[in-house]
Amino acid sequence: MTGRVNLMAPEVRANPYPVYEELRRTAPVCQVEPGGLWAITRFEDVAAAFKNPQVFSSAGVRTTTAPPWLGHNPFSESMIVMDPPHHMRLRTLVSRAWTPAAVNRLEPRIRSFARILAERLSPEREVDFVDAFAMPLPASVIGELFALDPTMTARYKRWSVDLSSVSGTTEKDTHRHESIKATVREMEDYLSNVVAERRRHPQDDMVSDLVKTRVDGEALSDAEVMSFLFLLVVAGLETTVQLVSHSVRMLMEQPHLMARLRENPSQVGRFVEEVLRYEPSVHGLVRVTTKETQVAGVVIPEGARVALMVGSACRDGERFKDPDTFNMDREGVNNMPFGHGIHFCLGAPLARLEARVGLEVLLSRFTRFTSTGPVKWNTSLTVRGPLSLPLIPHA
Numbered sequence: 001m002t003g004r005v006n007l008m009a010p011e012v013r014a015n016p017y018p019v020y021e022e023l024r025r026t027a028p029v030c031q032v033e034p035g036g037l038w039a040i041t042r043f044e045d046v047a048a049a050f051k052n053p054q055v056f057s058s059a060g061v062r063t064t065t066a067p068p069w070l071g072h073n074p075f076s077e078s079m080i081v082m083d084p085p086h087h088m089r090l091r092t093l094v095s096r097a098w099t100p101a102a103v104n105r106l107e108p109r110i111r112s113f114a115r116i117l118a119e120r121l122s123p124e125r126e127v128d129f130v131d132a133f134a135m136p137l138p139a140s141v142i143g144e145l146f147a148l149d150p151t152m153t154a155r156y157k158r159w160s161v162d163l164s165s166v167s168g169t170t171e172k173d174t175h176r177h178e179s180i181k182a183t184v185r186e187m188e189d190y191l192s193n194v195v196a197e198r199r200r201h202p203q204d205d206m207v208s209d210l211v212k213t214r215v216d217g218e219a220l221s222d223a224e225v226m227s228f229l230f231l232l233v234v235a236g237l238e239t240t241v242q243l244v245s246h247s248v249r250m251l252m253e254q255p256h257l258m259a260r261l262r263e264n265p266s267q268v269g270r271f272v273e274e275v276l277r278y279e280p281s282v283h284g285l286v287r288v289t290t291k292e293t294q295v296a297g298v299v300i301p302e303g304a305r306v307a308l309m310v311g312s313a314c315r316d317g318e319r320f321k322d323p324d325t326f327n328m329d330r331e332g333v334n335n336m337p338f339g340h341g342i343h344f345c346l347g348a349p350l351a352r353l354e355a356r357v358g359l360e361v362l363l364s365r366f367t368r369f370t371s372t373g374p375v376k377w378n379t380s381l382t383v384r385g386p387l388s389l390p391l392i393p394h395a
């Protein structure tokens with residue numbers, strides 16, 4: 001491989017796996033474009049870096065989530081951009097409200113959202129699956145979690161897209177600044193009213209649980225609740241949209257799997273696990289080094305921006321047999337798509353539940369999906385997935 005690889009080049013976006021494979025083999029720690037980031041690509045090295053927040057800091061990336069042109073951004077005060085010990089305090093408090101029981105309670109509502117969306121898909125008629133199903137399903141679930149006005153669902157896509165694009169927006173992109181600033185203001189205005197309202201009149205929802213929760217007599221402040229809600233919109237939406245979209249792409253590419261799952265709906269969970277590994281939603285997570293360090297014999301300087309390439313780790317042949325084969329009969333669970341260590345995804349059970357229930361509903365209604373156009377890929381380093389997925393569902 002000559003010169004630096006550009007991870008955002010359209011041909012790499014369309015299929016990054018051969019490039020990852022070559023990096024793992026020839027340069028498992030090296031600088032790439034955009035921005036001269038250091039990419040770590042082998043499973044073992046990615047896992048070790050996740051486990052070492054003292055050297056690979058999440059707090060270091062805060063300057064990119066609240067750049068001077070934006071100023072204040074509650075997301076950059078959330079736990080995902082915190083290192084120990086601050087991270088632990090917030091994670092403990094939030095975990096009190098975010099229990100497995102609270103997530104499981106959502107299943108009937110998720111099924112009902114999925115049915116409504118699936119009924120709107122007309123057999124034999126072309127549709128953009130992202131807009132019609134993959135996006136509104138998790139957006140409705142976030143609305144349900146927060147007990148928000150259902151008419152707000154349509155806004156979450158813009159909220160999520162604008163917030164996720166902060167780190168990729170430069171000082172020069174002035175035309176984007178105003179729209180992102182307006183979104184942050186709109187979210188703060190709307191969500192601060194929700195928090196105040198739930199303090200006055202608690203309901204049976206997550207925001208009410210968050211404002212009530214106590215650990216050793218300590219509660220979350222309004223600002224901390226707000227940061228967490230911002231985090232959920234960013235971390236919980238786009239990632240799940242892509243999991244649902246990738247699942248349906250796999251069913252289009254391998255129609256025999258669709259037939260198998262229609263006959264054996266109890267295997268949908270297994271299928272989702274392999275989609276998570278084979279086409280992970282999250283490809284690269286950025287950290288900043290707090291001191292000079294060595295990985296796989298390569299020296300990374302202090303203050304370097306490092307991408308932990310989850311997308312590559314999930315295809316590492318040292319870890320997975322025949323990594324480039326989609327095989328839903330693999331043994332064991334691979335949690336790497338949800339990260340590793342202290343920031344391990346808090347929403348993993350919810351994401352798995354949404355994908356499983358969404359697919360069960362689609363499989364009960366349709367026998368096949370056929371693609372009607374090329375996939376257009378998004379351009380975020382963190383999340384990889386189709387911007388639109390034109391297809392025809394067949395009854």
Ligand code: HEM
Nearest residue numbers: 079080235236239240243281282338339343345346347351
């Ligand atoms: C397929 C769907 C999802 C994927 C692939 C995913 C992936 C991830 C990953 C890789 C991280 C670690 C980030 C890091 O180390 O910097 C993470 C963290 C997080 N995720 Fe998810 N996520 C998904 C869905 C969700 C959902 C549905 C929610 C909640 C609604 C959620 C909430 C969170 C939160 C709160 C964190 C931060 C945890 C912490 O900092 O301690 N995620 N997610």
